[in-house]
Amino acid sequence: MAASPIDLKKCAVHTRTNKPWSLRQCCEAYAKRGIGGVSVWDDAYAGIGVAEARRIIDGTGLGVPALVRGGFFTSLDERVRTESLDHNRKLLDDAAVIGADMLVLVVGATPGLSLADARAQVIDGISRLLPHAEQTGVKLAIEPLHPMYADNKSCINRITEARSVADALDHPLLGLALDVYHIWWDPDLDDEITSVGADGRIFGFHVCDWKLDTNNLLTDRGLMGDGVIDVRGIRSKVESAGFHGWNEVEVFSERYWAMDQDAYLDLIVERLGSCT
Ligand code: ZN
Helix, strand or coil: CCCCCCCHHHEEEEHHHHCCCCHHHHHHHHHHCCCCEEEEEHHHCCCCCHHHHHHHHHHHCCECCEEEEEECCCCCCHHHHHHHHHHHHHHHHHHHHHCCCEEEEECECCCCCCHHHHHHHHHHHHHHHHHHHHHHCCEEEECCCCHHHCCCCECCCCHHHHHHHHHHHCCCCEEEEEEHHHHCCCCCHHHHHHHHHHCCCEEEEEECECCCCCCCCCCECECCCCCCCCHHHHHHHHHHCCCCCCEEECCCEHHHHCCCHHHHHHHHHHHHHHHC
């Protein structure tokens, strides 16, 4: 099935994508171009407070798909795990004030802890966090990360592992955020998207691209059309699986951060139309 034309009103940009800009600059520029939403990284409101962040966002009329990012449930030290849970509860409170639909979870991985033990800690952590998600009404979205991050960022690297956590906890507020950067290579991608969609657990969809000449695994992402990912094809699959939420642009790139951010945002809008 061909992807439907992209609707800017159903597109959002992560504040980290325009890292040089303040939250206000991001929101005003997105709204001016007809983009419908902003996904907020917590550093975007660190200096102004969450209530002021809400006022800024409301003033521009943008929707907020996600607060980014919570998680990091794993540690060899139980005290650290407890502190992490407290931090996640605070992030859920912040998400509720901002009006974010979901808190994105990068679940964590810890050198010296087996991936299997780490996954058990993730299930334990999310199960302890769910009551607070219920209180705030904010969803939790596990984001599987590319296996290159299995050392210290995420012990959940494929959709199937994230799905098994969601199955184990089976809660309506728990689902997945699918980021093309992390999932495009998965040999089971089509079936996995179909399965997670059938369960109604695709909460978020993040777009960017994997550059052929990537020189930094964290801060050299491509914009849609810069690389090898069939972003439009994956969007089509996700929509066929029943997802009709936001297309969130999430690009970390020293190269693009060095650009004039208005010109860069014009390019983002162009690529949303031509390559997403
Ligand atoms: Zn993402």
